[in-house]
Amino acid sequence: AQSVTQLGSHVSVSEGALVLLRCNYSSSVPPYLFWYVQYPNQGLQLLLKYTSAATLVKGINGFEAEFKKSETSFHLTKPSAHMSDAAEYFCAVSVEAAGNKLTFGGGTRVLVKP
Amino acid sequence: EPEVTQTPSHQVTQMGQEVILRCVPISNHLYFYWYRQILGQKVEFLVSFYNNEISEKSEIFDDQFSVERPDGSNFTLKIRSTKLEDSAMYFCASSEGTGPAYEQYFGPGTRLTVT
Numbered sequence: 001a002q003s004v005t006q007l008g009s010h011v012s013v014s015e016g017a018l019v020l021l022r023c024n025y026s027s028s029v030p031p032y033l034f035w036y037v038q039y040p041n042q043g044l045q046l047l048l049k050y051t052s053a054a055t056l057v058k059g060i061n062g063f064e065a066e067f068k069k070s071e072t073s074f075h076l077t078k079p080s081a082h083m084s085d086a087a088e089y090f091c092a093v094s095v096e097a098a099g100n101k102l103t104f105g106g107g108t109r110v111l112v113k114p
Numbered sequence: 115e116p117e118v119t120q121t122p123s124h125q126v127t128q129m130g131q132e133v134i135l136r137c138v139p140i141s142n143h144l145y146f147y148w149y150r151q152i153l154g155q156k157v158e159f160l161v162s163f164y165n166n167e168i169s170e171k172s173e174i175f176d177d178q179f180s181v182e183r184p185d186g187s188n189f190t191l192k193i194r195s196t197k198l199e200d201s202a203m204y205f206c207a208s209s210e211g212t213g214p215a216y217e218q219y220f221g222p223g224t225r226l227t228v229t
Binding site: 032036041042043045046051090092096098099100101102104105106107 | 123158162169172205212213216217219221222
């Protein structure tokens with residue numbers, strides 16, 4: 001079975017500072033990895049996904065993530081935080097054998113300070 | 115932009131009552147899902163549905179749960195006899211195709227409170 005661990009349930013960053021959200025996965029077969037964002041009172045929106053092509057994946061809103069197999073990680077970064085980045089972020093994993101089932105991490109809530 | 119919608123946004127029910135959570139997936143999507151998130155816990159997969167059949171379900175999805183696509187637009191989750199531990203946010207999602215390469219689009223969720 002697959003699993004995802006997100007380090008830090010809450011992260012506080014200053015506006016303009018680097019955003020780094022950590023995600024580690026466990027999977028016995030090649031994984032597909034996703035980052036979703038949830039703004040208040042909205043559904044989960046896909047930020048980016050890794051599907052075994054390039055290891056550095058660029059997503060929407062200036063976010064990117066790098067797949068590192070040796071570290072079983074898929075950390076999400078953004079060079080410069082904006083107030084609008086305040087939201088909850090979820091890392092998720094899926095594998096071909098699991099069909100469409102997404103397995104999520106616990107989520108990280110990001111607070112952006114002016 | 116097309117979106118998944120869910121109603122109601124918040125449902126309060128008494129233990130033992132039946133509830134139906136409703137979802138309208140994106141119109142050309144063929145695969146439908148329910149996930150739930152108990153407060154403070156992870157988002158968990160419940161069930162996937164395709165061609166009027168359950169494709170996959172988790173251990174959580176026991177006989178108290180059922181899903182249905184009663185018409186061409188709605189996708190529902192029924193909990194037959196609610197328990198306190200069913201209190202959670204329930205998310206509906208849909209996708210165009212099957213497999214991890216297809217994005218799942220999520221609705222805003224229904225918060226179910228069982229008292």
